[in-house]
Amino acid sequence: MPFLTIGENLFEVGAIHPDRILFDCLMPTPHGTTYNAYLIIGKDKTALIDTVDPEKSSVLLSNLADTGIKRLDYIVSLHTEQDHSGSIEAVLRRFPEAKVVANAKVKEMAMTHLHLAEDKIQLIAEGDTLELGGKTLQFTMIPFAHWPDNYMAHLLEDNILFSSDLFGSHYSFPNKAFSTSSSDQVRAAKHYYAEIMMPYRTHVQKYTTKVRNMAPRMIAPSHGPIWSDPELVLSSYDRWAGDAMKPLVTIPFISMHDSTRVMVDRLAVKLAEQGMSVVCRNLGEDTDSMAVETGHFITDLVDAAAVVFASSTVLGGPHPAVAYAALVANAMRPKCKFVGLVGSFGWGTQITNVVNLLTGNIKAERLDPILIKGLPRDEDLAIIDAMAKDLADKIKALPNLVR
Ligand code: FEO
8 A cells, every 4th residue: 555645755654444344343344444653854853743543554664664764752642542543552662762742641542551751741832843854843732622632733844734633524536635625525524523523522523723824735634535626625614513503413323123114204204394404324224233223313413403313112112222322422412403203003112311411512492302102193193283383493593503
């Protein structure tokens, strides 16, 4: 796998992982991912920004060898998560003279998680610079994008911003590449934003503005292609992390005997009649639906004004697949304004209590749940129609609604 030249004496030397299908044992990655590592050769010093997942250490070492460097002065570790720091040890074995550049949090976590020796670490802080000889890195802290340790490195002479996980995408080309502006890639970046950055969207909003003010010529994240047109990803992040939302209702559902499905279908049709966009995510269609459709559902939450969980009752509670979707959504702290619950049960149900418990972090108005025994009758469907009308009216009245 070749390294990619991104400027004069600047190379991307990391690894692609096109067949990785799941990230963090949670997030489906249909386009695989990349672990980007950037080599900067100054007149006096050489620095490597980040390493790669330990599974790909040999690829990184091979790429470094191909560049012909004989010495490495610095490994700049922008983030301690192992997909970027997990090959530091292997690189240090090959280049024992290198110092690991870290902010205070990376230093603390690298010592804890990677057992890195303290005397191998060179500490930096906000605004500090690292001179390589005609190439200067300046550091900007971005805590909670998405760990407390993340920071960015701005290569001043080339005006390239190495943004760590921020602005990344799980998107792997067969060969390394710059951004193509393809809709597939922007969709991958949105999916990545949803699962990695959305829980911290207030911080992310602030960092997006900060980066726009830095006016980098290119943004080089730690996953996915380099953004050669930074405005493409910055304007997307403005939309995703901002307060605006779409008249979109997302309905993750499980229906064991089709009674709940009848309710979902009716609700979807009636919401659509009221001008709403509706997405129904069947979490039980196939063996991998729970993971895949929950992933899509989480991406819906970037824009959605409302979520309505729909579940059969199983052993008194929600179906486990719906409970899983609720638990993950809760962790993502979406900006939606309304949460509803519908479903059918056999003889008794406690799903309202359980779903409320699972989604306590979602600061949204709770709609009155609609829970029906067995197959819905006409009078039950009329209650769903009223719910659809009420929800659509509430959404239309939101101040930050965009199409
Ligand atoms: Fe890509 Fe937070 O590691």
